Amino acid sequence: MTLLEVAYRYATPLTEGTMRAIDSVREVYGVRRIDFDEKNRIVRVEFDASRFKEPVVAALLRQAGVQLLEKLVLA
Numbered sequence: 001m002t003l004l005e006v007a008y009r010y011a012t013p014l015t016e017g018t019m020r021a022i023d024s025v026r027e028v029y030g031v032r033r034i035d036f037d038e039k040n041r042i043v044r045v046e047f048d049a050s051r052f053k054e055p056v057v058a059a060l061l062r063q064a065g066v067q068l069l070e071k072l073v074l075a
Helices: 016-026 054-063
Strands: 003-010 031-037 042-048 068-072
Touching: 003 054, 016 031, 016 054, 042 054, 054 068
Parallel strands: none
Antiparallel strands: 003 042, 003 068, 031 042
C-alpha cells in the first residue's frame, strides 16, 4: 500500500446533499480519509496510490458535487 495525500481548493460551500454524496466517496476502496477545512475551502484526501491515481480522486469529488478550483501543493 502506497499512501498519498492530495489537497484541493473548492469553490462553493458544501451542501447537505454534497456531504451525503461524500459519504459514498468515503466507501470507495482505497480512499482512506477525507477532511474538509470549510473556512479555507480546502479538502484533503488520503488514498492508496497502488489502487488509483490522483485524477481519479478529483473525479470522485466532482461526481459528489464538490466544485474543485485547483490542486494545492502540500509541503
